[in-house]
Amino acid sequence: MFTKKQRYLLVSSSGGFFLWGIVSAIAPLSVYWPISSGYMTILLIIGPIFLVTGNFIMGVLSDFLGRKRIFIITLILYTIGIIFISLANSALYLAIGLAISQFAVGGEEPPALALLSENFDYKERSITLTLIPNFMNIGSAVASVFFLTSFLVNEQEQRIALLLLSLILIGILMYTRLNIPESYLWLKDKGIDKKAKEELKDLYISNEGRKIPPPKIRLVLPILIMLGISQYMSFWLMAIAIGPYIFPEQTNIIIFTATIGASLGAFLALPIIKIGKKKYTLISFAGGSLTIFLLLILEKITNFWIFLLILFVNMIFSEFAWISRTNLEPELFKTLRRTTLISIVRIFPISLYIFALIYTVNFSVSEYITLNFILWLIGLIASIIWYKFGIETYDISIDYIK
Numbered sequence: 181m182f183t184k185k186q187r188y189l190l191v192s193s194s195g196g197f198f199l200w201g202i203v204s205a206i207a208p209l210s211v212y213w214p215i216s217s218g219y220m221t222i223l224l225i226i227g228p229i230f231l232v233t234g235n236f237i238m239g240v241l242s243d244f245l246g247r248k249r250i251f252i253i254t255l256i257l258y259t260i261g262i263i264f265i266s267l268a269n270s271a272l273y274l275a276i277g278l279a280i281s282q283f284a285v286g287g288e289e290p291p292a293l294a295l296l297s298e299n300f301d302y303k304e305r306s307i308t309l310t311l312i313p314n315f316m317n318i319g320s321a322v323a324s325v326f327f328l329t330s331f332l333v334n335e336q337e338q339r340i341a342l343l344l345l346s347l348i349l350i351g352i353l354m355y356t357r358l359n360i361p362e363s364y365l366w367l368k369d370k371g372i373d374k375k376a377k378e379e380l381k382d383l384y385i386s387n388e389g390r391k392i393p394p395p396k397i398r399l400v401l402p403i404l405i406m407l408g409i410s411q412y413m414s415f416w417l418m419a420i421a422i423g424p425y426i427f428p429e430q431t432n433i434i435i436f437t438a439t440i441g442a443s444l445g446a447f448l449a450l451p452i453i454k455i456g457k458k459k460y461t462l463i464s465f466a467g468g469s470l471t472i473f474l475l476l477i478l479e480k481i482t483n484f485w486i487f488l489l490i491l492f493v494n495m496i497f498s499e500f501a502w503i504s505r506t507n508l509e510p511e512l513f514k515t516l517r518r519t520t521l522i523s524i525v526r527i528f529p530i531s532l533y534i535f536a537l538i539y540t541v542n543f544s545v546s547e548y549i550t551l552n553f554i555l556w557l558i559g560l561i562a563s564i565i566w567y568k569f570g571i572e573t574y575d576i577s578i579d580y581i582k
Contacts, residue, residue, distance in 0.1 A: 201319020239523025410559025445499025
């Protein structure tokens with residue numbers, strides 16, 4: 181059961197993640213566009229550079245200015261960015277569009293996760309933090325469909341179609357974002373008690389969860405950074421970068437297969453996450469490690485469809501792992517430091533991914549999959565440590581005991 185304001189928040193957040201998926205898929209899919217010829221590595225790198233920049237700047241500002249204000253700013257920014265992408269007549273303008281839009285979608289991820297955790301009770305929190313970020317995968321899958329379908333025969337038609345789809349969605353998001361609630365926990369901790377109580381009245385929160393002291397940052401930060409390096413880098417390398425780097429003619433089908441697998445993973449995760457997030461995190465990274473190891477063993481195979489099948493299963497576990505991150509990150513930090521610390525955690529995996537894009541440009545298939553296997557092992561080690569020493573967050577209140 182959700183209130184009207186909570187429904188606005190769900191539509192607004194899912195739409196933002198959907199647009200992130202579209203924007204993220206544009207750079208690798210533009211391998212088919214003449215405008216991108218000779219600039220593929222640059223276009224792939226621009227996205228994460230501005231993603232991490234927006235993530236940090238807007239994450240910090242969200243703790244100072246509130247979550248809702250950032251949502252409006254980022255919406256305006258990626259409207260500008262998508263227009264640049266769609267109307268670009270050179271690789272330079274395409275790069276500018278990618279930079280602006282990636283800054284925007286990166287900038288709204290920390291406040292989105294904060295709002296989805298702060299304005300729902302603990303039972304709904306697990307659902308919202310699991311399903312809503314999954315719209316990023318759906319957005320990338322939809323973008324790849326534009327390149328798979330025959331009725332969009334050239335670059336201009338593809339870009340105009342993406343523009344029209346994005347503008348329709350942006351119009352819906354503008355309406356919903358003007359009506360979403362501010363975080364009542366943020367307002368309360370800022371001392372704006374009257375407004376906090378007003379916002380709380382418009383939310384359905386039957387149970388905030390059991391009250392506990394905040395977990396130790398010295399354990400939480402390293403674990404979340406390791407989980408982030410493992411999941412973020414392995415997903416983007418295998419779902420996004422491997423296409424233009426190693427299989428340029430099959431980039432669209434690889435992105436489609438990977439994002440469909442990841443999209444399915446979110447729905448499969450819902451019943452599993454109820455066993456507890458410590459166990460769930462361990463299962464996620466163990467499954468991802470096992471499937472990428474299988475791909476490593478079979479990397480000599482010449483059947484591309486077997487590769488896609490294993491990739492599909494690996495992406496289900498990659499989504500499991502991403503869900504563990506989208507749940508744990510907002511649950512393990514105090515309200516007034518939540519988005520700042522989420523953005524700090526994400527600096528490490530995104531920055532390392534940028535270097536990986538440069539370093540792996542001439543990798544063989546075997547080297548590429550080996551790197552991803554190592555990345556999965558990093559996450560598996562972190563999940564084992566968290567299982568042994570971490571706290572269970574499934575039923576806790578994130579309004580920690582002072």
